Every structure is written in C-alpha cells, then in structure tokens.
Amino acid sequence: MVEKLKGNMLIAQSGGPTVVINQSLVGAILEAKKHNEIKGIYGSLNGIKGVMEERLIDLKKELLPTLKKVATTPCAALGSVRKKPTEQDCEVIFNMLQKYDIRYFFYIGGNDSAETANIINENAKKVNYDFRCFHIPKTIDNDLLENDHTPGYGSAARFVAMAVMGDNLDNISLPGVKIDVIMGRHAGFLVAASALARVNEGDGPHLIYFPEKPFSKEQFLKDVEDVYAKYGRCLVTVSEGIADENGEAIAAKFTKEVDTHGNVQLSGTGILGDILADIIRQELKISRVRADTFGYLQRSFPALSSEVDAKEAYEVGKLAVKYAISGKIDSGSVSIKRKAGKKYYVYYEPVPLEKVAKNTRSMPAEFINEKGNDVTGKFIDYAEPLVGKLPEIGVLKKYPVKKVST
Amino acid sequence: MVEKLKGNMLIAQSGGPTVVINQSLVGAILEAKKHNEIKGIYGSLNGIKGVMEERLIDLKKELLPTLKKVATTPCAALGSVRKKPTEQDCEVIFNMLQKYDIRYFFYIGGNDSAETANIINENAKKVNYDFRCFHIPKTIDNDLLENDHTPGYGSAARFVAMAVMGDNLDNISLPGVKIDVIMGRHAGFLVAASALARVNEGDGPHLIYFPEKPFSKEQFLKDVEDVYAKYGRCLVTVSEGIADENGEAIAAKFTKEVDTHGNVQLSGTGILGDILADIIRQELKISRVRADTFGYLQRSFPALSSEVDAKEAYEVGKLAVKYAISGKIDSGSVSIKRKAGKKYYVYYEPVPLEKVAKNTRSMPAEFINEKGNDVTGKFIDYAEPLVGKLPEIGVLKKYPVKKVST
Numbered sequence: 001m002v003e004k005l006k007g008n009m010l011i012a013q014s015g016g017p018t019v020v021i022n023q024s025l026v027g028a029i030l031e032a033k034k035h036n037e038i039k040g041i042y043g044s045l046n047g048i049k050g051v052m053e054e055r056l057i058d059l060k061k062e063l064l065p066t067l068k069k070v071a072t073t074p075c076a077a078l079g080s081v082r083k084k085p086t087e088q089d090c091e092v093i094f095n096m097l098q099k100y101d102i103r104y105f106f107y108i109g110g111n112d113s114a115e116t117a118n119i120i121n122e123n124a125k126k127v128n129y130d131f132r133c134f135h136i137p138k139t140i141d142n143d144l145l146e147n148d149h150t151p152g153y154g155s156a157a158r159f160v161a162m163a164v165m166g167d168n169l170d171n172i173s174l175p176g177v178k179i180d181v182i183m184g185r186h187a188g189f190l191v192a193a194s195a196l197a198r199v200n201e202g203d204g205p206h207l208i209y210f211p212e213k214p215f216s217k218e219q220f221l222k223d224v225e226d227v228y229a230k231y232g233r234c235l236v237t238v239s240e241g242i243a244d245e246n247g248e249a250i251a252a253k254f255t256k257e258v259d260t261h262g263n264v265q266l267s268g269t270g271i272l273g274d275i276l277a278d279i280i281r282q283e284l285k286i287s288r289v290r291a292d293t294f295g296y297l298q299r300s301f302p303a304l305s306s307e308v309d310a311k312e313a314y315e316v317g318k319l320a321v322k323y324a325i326s327g328k329i330d331s332g333s334v335s336i337k338r339k340a341g342k343k344y345y346v347y348y349e350p351v352p353l354e355k356v357a358k359n360t361r362s363m364p365a366e367f368i369n370e371k372g373n374d375v376t377g378k379f380i381d382y383a384e385p386l387v388g389k390l391p392e393i394g395v396l397k398k399y400p401v402k403k404v405s406t
Numbered sequence: 407m408v409e410k411l412k413g414n415m416l417i418a419q420s421g422g423p424t425v426v427i428n429q430s431l432v433g434a435i436l437e438a439k440k441h442n443e444i445k446g447i448y449g450s451l452n453g454i455k456g457v458m459e460e461r462l463i464d465l466k467k468e469l470l471p472t473l474k475k476v477a478t479t480p481c482a483a484l485g486s487v488r489k490k491p492t493e494q495d496c497e498v499i500f501n502m503l504q505k506y507d508i509r510y511f512f513y514i515g516g517n518d519s520a521e522t523a524n525i526i527n528e529n530a531k532k533v534n535y536d537f538r539c540f541h542i543p544k545t546i547d548n549d550l551l552e553n554d555h556t557p558g559y560g561s562a563a564r565f566v567a568m569a570v571m572g573d574n575l576d577n578i579s580l581p582g583v584k585i586d587v588i589m590g591r592h593a594g595f596l597v598a599a600s601a602l603a604r605v606n607e608g609d610g611p612h613l614i615y616f617p618e619k620p621f622s623k624e625q626f627l628k629d630v631e632d633v634y635a636k637y638g639r640c641l642v643t644v645s646e647g648i649a650d651e652n653g654e655a656i657a658a659k660f661t662k663e664v665d666t667h668g669n670v671q672l673s674g675t676g677i678l679g680d681i682l683a684d685i686i687r688q689e690l691k692i693s694r695v696r697a698d699t700f701g702y703l704q705r706s707f708p709a710l711s712s713e714v715d716a717k718e719a720y721e722v723g724k725l726a727v728k729y730a731i732s733g734k735i736d737s738g739s740v741s742i743k744r745k746a747g748k749k750y751y752v753y754y755e756p757v758p759l760e761k762v763a764k765n766t767r768s769m770p771a772e773f774i775n776e777k778g779n780d781v782t783g784k785f786i787d788y789a790e791p792l793v794g795k796l797p798e799i800g801v802l803k804k805y806p807v808k809k810v811s812t
Contacts, residue, residue: 017579019572022800042807056807069800075575077802082580099810166425166706169481173423174488178702269683270676270699277675293676295698296584300572303797391709394428394475396483401448401462404505 004327005130007103008040010056014047014109014116015082016140017075018152019159019305020313024108024136025078026071027317029059035325038104047081047107048116052092056100071314074300080109085116090123097124097131104132104324108317110139110150114333115357121331132324135333135353136316140299143187143360146351148338151316154309154386156183156298157193160237161387163294164197168204168235169393175233176288177224177280180205181273183298184239188212188363190298193383194237195375199393204235211241212362213372215250220276221283223373228286240272240293250275269293306388308344312336315348323350344385410733411536413509414446416462420453420515420522421488422546423481424558425565425711426719430514430542431484432477433723435465441731444510453487453513454522458498462506477720480706486515491522496529503530503537510538510730514723516545516556520739521763527737538730541739541759542722546705548595549766552757554744555595557722560715560792562589562704563599566643567793569700570603574610574641575799581639582694583630583686586611587679589704590645594618594769596704599789600643601781605799610641617647618768619778621656626682627689629779634692646678646699656681675699712794714750718742721754729756750791 009032013021025043032038041059044050057078062070070077085093097105097120107117114135121133137144140156160182171178184190188210195208206227209215227234243249251272273291280289316334323329332350339345367379415438419427431449438444447465450456463484468476476483491499503511503526513523520541527539543550546562566588577584590596594616601614612633615621633640649655657678679697686695722740729735738756745751773785 013579017576040807043802045804054809057802058805058807059802061805062802066800066803069798070802071800072798073575073800074572076579077800080579100807162708163703166480166708167702169479169708170423170702170706173419173482173486269680269697271680274675274677274680290702291675292701292703293699294703296573296576296696297569297698297700297703300576302568302572302575302799392475392478393708394472394477394479394483396449396463396465396468396476397472398451399464399467401446401464401506403460 004037004325005103005132006037006039007101008042009038009104009106010042010044010051010097010100010102011059011106012044012047012050012108013076013078013080014107014113015080015138016299017080018138018140018299019074019155019301020151020310021075021108021138022073022077023071023310023313024138024151024317026067027314028106028136028321029067031318031321033060035321037325042100042102043078046079047083048085048089048093049081049083050079051096052089054096074302084112085119090119093120094123098129103130106134106136106320108136108138110141111144111357111360114353118353118357121353131330133331133353134320134324135356136320137333137335137356140190141184141187142189143362144356145359145361146333146335146355148336148346149386150336151309151313152299153189154306155304156190157383158306158387159298159301159304160190160193160294161196161390162304164194164205164237165199165390165393167292168197171204171233171235174288176290177228177234177236177286179236179238179273179276179291181238181240181291181293183294184211185241186211186360186362188239188368191237191239192363192367192375192379193387195380196383196387196390200395202231205237206231206234207236207373208375209236209238209242209373210363210368211239211243212368214245215242217279221279224280225284238276306386308386308388312346319348410443410731411509411538412443412445413507414448415444415510415512416448416450416457416503416506416508417465417512418450418453418456418514419482419484419486420513420519421486421544422705423486424544424546424705425480425561425707426557426716427481427514427544428479428483429477429716429719430544430557430723432473433720434512434542434727435473437724437727439466441727443731448506448508449484452485453489454491454495454499455487455489456485457502458495460502480708490518491525496525499526500529504535509536512540512542512726514542514544516547517550517763517766520759524759524763527759537736539737539759540726540730541762542726543739543741543762546596547590547593549593549768550762551765551767552739552741552761554742554752555792556742557715557719558705559595560712561710562596563789564712564793565704565707565710566596566599566700567602567796568710570600570611570643571605571796571799573698574603577610577639577641580694582696583634583640583642583692585642585644585679585682585697587644587646587697587699589700590617591647592617592766592768594645594774597643597645598769598773598781598785599793601786602789602793602796606801608637611643612637612640613642613779614781615642615644615648615779616769616774617645617649618774620651621648623685627685630686631690644678644682712792714792714794718752725754
C-alpha cells in the first residue's frame with residue numbers, strides 16, 4: 001500500500017474566468033472533504049498572488065448550499081490573477097506552503113497556470129518537500145495539449161453559437177455586412193463554434209476566419225463580395241487572434257498593452273471589428289457594415305452553461321483530488337480524452353504537468369476547410385456534443401401572394 | 407351597430423429587431439384568423455419596401471406549429487427596413503394597398519414606424535379610402551410616448567442585466583476598470599437596467615451614464631477614480647448615446663454614417679468604449695482598462711426573453727387587430743399603461759398615431775440620481791417586473807484562515 005500524505009490542501013484559480021470554473025473548485029472541495037488525509041481546505045484569493053500575500057480562506061467552513069450556488073455561478077469565486085512567478089516569487093510561495101503545512105496544491109487554469117504549478121512543483125522537489133501538485137484544466141480557448149477539449153470551452157462555444165444564431169436573424173431582418181469578433185488568442189476553436197448557429201440554408205456565419213490561417217485582406221474582400229452578391233448580406237465571424245503571413249496579429253498592430261506572460265491585449269477592445277468594417281466600407285462600397293466584439297460575455301454570461309461542460313468541469317476538480325490522494329503520482333494535470341465512435345463518451349487521465357504547460361494546441365487541419373474560411377463537417381461532429389442542444393428557430397415558409405394584374 | 411369593413415389585411419415589421427417582435431406578429435395573425443371581415447392575411451417582406459416592390463406573402467397558409475415557433479424566435483420574421491417614405495413612395499404604397507384591397511394595415515415598429523403609418527393613413531384619408539391603420543409598438547429603447555414601457559424593452563433589459571451580472575463577476579475575478587457600452591440612442595432606459603445586475607454590496611455597475619445627462623469627461627474621470635480607490639476596481643455602464651453639453655453624441659464625433667431618418671450610427675462599432683478606455687488609461691494611469699460594446703446581441707439573443715415582455719408583445723399585436731375590427735376608431739397605436747400600486751398590473755389603450763410618431767420620451771428625472779451617474783430606487787421598482795427573475799449568484803463567505811506566525 002502507498003503511504004498517504006497528511007496535511008492541508010490549498011486551491012486557487014488563475015487566468016481568464018469561465019462560466020464553469022467554479023464547478024471545478026466545488027468538485028475539488030467536496031471530494032477533499034471525504035478524505036481524512038486532507039486536514040484544512042484552504043483557498044487562496046487571486047491565485048498565487050493570494051499565497052504570496054497570505055490571503056487564505058477556510059473553505060471547510062463554507063456551507064453546502066453556498067458551495068452549490070457557487071458551482072453554477074460564472075467566474076472565479078476565489079478571484080483570479082495573471083501572474084507568472086519569478087524565482088523570488090517562487091521562494092515566497094514556497095515558504096508560505098511550508099508555513100501553512102500545505103501538502104496538496106491545486107491550481108485551476110490554462111497552460112500558463114499549468115506552467116506556474118510546474119515551477120512550484122520543481123521547487124518543492126529540489127528541497128524534498130513532500131507535496132502533491134495538480135493542475136485542473138480550464139480555458140475557453142480550448143487550446144490545452146493532451147486534451148480532447150477543455151472545461152470552459154463548451155459553455156463559451158454555446159454562448160457564441162447562440163449569439164450568432166440571433167445575429168444571423170438580425171442580419172436577415174436588416175441586411176448588410178456584419179462582422180462578429182470572437183475570442184481565441186491562438187486557437188480558432190471558439191470562432192469555429194459559430195458554425196453551429198446555422199440551422200437553415202443560407203444562414204450565417206457565411207465566412208469564418210481562424211488564427212491558424214494567415215489572414216489576407218484581398219481574400220477576405222473577395223470572400224465577402226461573393227457572399228454579398230449571392231445573399232444580399234454577409235455574416236462574418238472572425239477570431240480576435242487572426243494574424244498576417246508573418247504571424248503578427250491584425251489587432252496587435254493597433255494595441256500596445258502586454259501582460260506579464262508576453263501576451264498582447266486582444267480582448268476588451270472593439271478595434272479589430274472596426275478595422276475590418278472600415279476595410280469593407282472603403283473597398284467594397286457597401287454602406288451598411290457593422291461590427292460587434294462579443295468580449296467578456298463569452299466567458300462570464302450567467303445561466304447559459306453547457307450541461308456537458310458543467311459536468312466535466314466538476315469532474316476534473318474531483319479527480320484532481322482523487323489522483324493526489326491516491327499517492328500514485330505526485331503531480332500532474334487532469335486531461336479529458338474522448339473515445340472514438342458515434343456516441344459521445346469521455347474518460348479522464350492524469351498527464352505530467354510539463355506536457356500541458358507552456359505550449360498550446362491549435363485547430364487540427366481537418367477542422368478547417370481548404371480555403372481557410374469555414375469549418376468542416378468533422379469540426380461540427382466534434383463540437384456539437386460539447387455545446388448541447390441549441391434553441392429552436394422558427395422561420396416562415398413565405399408562400400407568395402399571387403400578383404394582382406392592373 | 408358599427409358597419410364592419412371587409413377586405414384583406416397587411417402586416418409588416420420595421421426598424422431595429424427585438425427578441426419579441428414576432429410575438430406581436432403572431433398575436434395579430436392568430437387574432438385576425440378569428441374574424442370573417444378579414445379575408446386574406448398578407449405579410450409584407452421588409453416593411454413598406456416590400457409593399458412598394460410587391461413582395462407579399464400569404465400568412466394564412468403558415469401552419470400553427472410554424473407560427474408558434476416563429477413567435478419565440480428573435481428578430482423580424484418578415485424582415486425589417488429603415489425607410490421613411492417620400493411623397494412619391496406614399497403614392498406607390500397607396501396604389502398597392504388599393505390594388506390588393508388592403509383594408510387593414512398593421513405596422514410593428516418604433517416611433518419612426520408610427521410616423522410612417524401616420525403618413526400612409528393621412529394619404530388614405532385624402533382620397534376617402536376606407537382603411538384601418540394601426541401601429542403596434544416595439545422598441546428596445548423603451549422611448550415611445552404614451553407608454554409605460556414598450557415591447558422589446560423588458561427582454562433587452564434582461565439581457566443587459568444578465569450580461570452585467572456576469573461581467574461584474576469577471577471584474578471581481580480580474581480587477582480593473584471595465585466599461586460596458588449599452589444601446590439606447592436618446593433614452594437611458596436600457597443602460598439603466600444594468601443596475602438590476604447588483605446582488606451584493608460592492609457589486610457593479612458602480613457608475614451608470616445616461617444620454618439624458620450631459621457627459622463631462624472631468625466628472626467621469628473623478629467618478630472612476632473614486633470608485634477605483636474604494637474597491638480596487640470599477641465597472642461602468644454607459645449608453646451609446648451619451649452626449650456633451652451641446653447635445654452632440656460623444657460617439658458621433660467619430661462616425662459619419664447617417665440613415666434616412668437622420669440618425670447617426672451609434673451601434674455596430676466599438677469606438678465609444680475604446681475612446682473612454684483610452685481616456686482612463688491616459689489620465690488615471692490605470693493599466694488594466696477594458697471596454698466591451700454589447701451591440702446587437704441585446705436585441706437578438708435567443709431563448710432569454712422576459713416572460714412579461716413576451717406576453718405583452720403578443721397582446722399588443724392581438725389588440726391592434728381587435729381595435730381595428732371593432733370599427734370604433736380608424737387608426738391608432740396600442741399603448742401599454744401601468745396601474746399605480748405595488749403589484750405589477752398593466753392595461754392597454756388605443757392612442758392616436760400622431761401622439762406616438764416623431765417624438766420620443768426620455769428617462770423621467772426621478773429615475774436618475776442627482777449626480778447623474780446612477781439610477782434611483784424608483785427606477786428599480788419600475789424595471790424589475792419587466793425584466794423578471796434573474797439568475798442566482800453564489801458567493802463564498804470567505805472566512806479567513808488564521809495567520810500562522812513564524
């Protein structure tokens with residue numbers, strides 16, 4: 001039998017919020033409560049920043065009804081942070097972990113957070129501190145390696161699909177060119193989900209642009225012109241992360257702010273949509289051109305989560321604790337794998353932290369069409385079960401009235 | 407007994423869509439089906455443009471299940487239009503009405519649409535054409551005269567309140583200054599609805615700016631600085647229509663496009679939010695400043711309509727037909743009035759077209775606080791029943807862990 005490690009547990013949340021990130025938190029807390037090895041269940045406010053500043057809360061004292069409500073509430077209940085720890089930070093963090101006898105550490109976040117967990121874990125190893133360190137996956141971008149998909153993605157994708165469903169109807173009502181800018185820094189999974197909005201022949205999005213394919217202004221204008229000629233309208237969805245041939249983000253050319261992970265600010269501004277709208281107005285002489293940037297609503301809108309996503313987010317939180325308690329491995333991330341076959345079926349596996357940290361994955365080539373302006377059927381098959389059933393759309397059959405001759 | 411007028415009916419939709427505009431359409435169709443006076447039930451595609459171009463459809467042929475699904479589908483099922491008819495247009499329209507023996511005309515829209523209906527009606531009177539002409543109210547801006555509120559507003563307000571609920575949680579997770587730009591050209595009702603997002607002490611929006619109050623950059627900066635000093639974050643909601651002392655829209659200074667009603671384009675661009683974010687970054691030296699513009703999602707997002715709003719939208723469509731059939735009045739608009747008292751109770755009244763056309767109403771002074779940066783309790787009492795129950799938000803109690811001394 002494996003020797004069980006006893007001590008306190010610390011959990012924290014990091015990076016951009018999702019609407020199911022608290023499912024993972026509550027999944028981990030409720031699982032931890034079942035195990036005697038875990039004494040105190042602490043939460044750190046604002047990720048590792050809260051660890052460094054000694055802002056810890058006692059999660060064992062939270063009542064079950066509170067936890068249940070928190071689970072279905074969007075965004076990080078513990079607060080989040082975007083911070084890559086320096087060598088010095090790691091020392092401070094590590095001292096705190098020892099001071100509070102933290103033996104179980106769980107960090108909910110994306111690949112940057114997996115990297116942070118990995119750094120902390122390496123530090124613990126160096127001094128032979130007996131420690132379990134697990135990353136719990138979360139990102140609406142769906143770009144973690146080793147995963148079929150990531151908690152947070154399904155719900156954000158659901159929001160995008162619903163928003164574009166509505167916007168397509170809006171664009172039918174008042175025809176013109178409409179551009180919707182969708183999150184996803186380097187991976188096009190979220191913008192791709194807009195394709196799920198299509199219900200009837202002729203429905204938008206008519207064109208979808210991904211960060212994975214070099215964005216050419218000329219091709220874009222030609223694409224829009226062709227669709228507009230065919231339908232008298234054109235609905236375009238475009239990733240905030242579209243980049244030119246040299247890999248420079250189209251939006252980045254116009255913004256300057258950079259976070260500590262070296263990422264350029266692409267969200268929280270309408271500039272990309274406005275640039276693209278201006279290009280169409282000027283070059284194609286189409287008068288009604290509009291752009292909307294869906295922004296933070298994609299990761300925070302309440303009461304719309306995908307059922308599958310919520311369930312899986314809870315599960316990865318729960319499993320991280322189970323893996324840690326089992327003692328079979330000291331550290332890792334919980335990955336979601338999908339079984340091949342028609343019926344949607346997932347299973348979970350621990351994977352080494354370093355395999356999830358740092359690098360991200362992109363849309364597989366088979367998910368993007370040859371022209372680079374739409375998804376393939378394979379993507380639809382992939383995404384549908386993650387997003388769940390979408391609202392029904394009613395459309396009039398429009399039987400023409402027989403013309404009266406005068 | 408009043409002589410009943412026999413002939414065909416024509417219905418059309420106009421102006422910006424809402425998520426309940428088809429409730430009014432279906433309410434009118436199903437009521438019309440009950441009356442023998444109405445022979446054909448025709449729909450015009452894209453408002454009066456479809457009348458002029460003879461693009462009429464036979465709504466009697468649409469099956470009930472289709473109509474029921476259409477009723478709960480956002481945006482104009484008949485297509486919409488933004489067009490103020492010229493003298494010449496009116497002649498064409500009027501010829502068409504006579505040609506198709508249209509005796510009942512219903513136009514679903516805002517004040518511009520009421521004006522259009524009024525012009526058509528005046529033309530009919532001039533030549534003694536026996537004609538019933540009714541306007542069916544619709545606008546997310548909630549700015550029609552003679553109405554307590556307008557169909558479309560409650561659902562758009564519900565979207566805004568939910569979006570800001572989520573965005574407030576996002577802003578708690580990753581603190582900074584966040585600006586949300588909300589629709590409403592001249593009336594602040596929609597931006598005001600963001601106040602319903604507040605659940606707990608300290609929740610945003612912390613500041614709300616209305617088109618009704620002159621926007622001062624200096625006051626804005628001071629307001630944001632104060633909130634940021636208090637909470638370490640600041641969530642601002644601002645109407646797209648905020649204007650300076652001279653009544654010039656802040657956003658309008660940067661855009662040029664004007665529609666045929668003389669309105670400047672304020673929606674479908676992120677420019678206002680980006681301008682305000684830049685001002686804060688530069689003047690207050692706050693690094694994390696973001697802006698989102700909710701855009702067309704407010705009027706088109708599916709499956710989120712307010713129950714009260716959907717019911718009332720159906721009702722005004724139904725009643726317009728009833729008023730027309732009754733023969734007691736030839737023309738008018740259906741207005742929604744509210745009985746004073748604690749319990750929410752509305753009744754409906756026909757009002758003359760010219761009373762709803764052209765002019766719009768603004769937020770009553772008693773709905774805006776003295777500083778012009780928030781709503782009053784009276785507004786909350788007004789808006790709550792229109793929006794309906796909002797999602798529950800779970801928040802951790804955050805019991806601090808006792809600090810360990812070293």
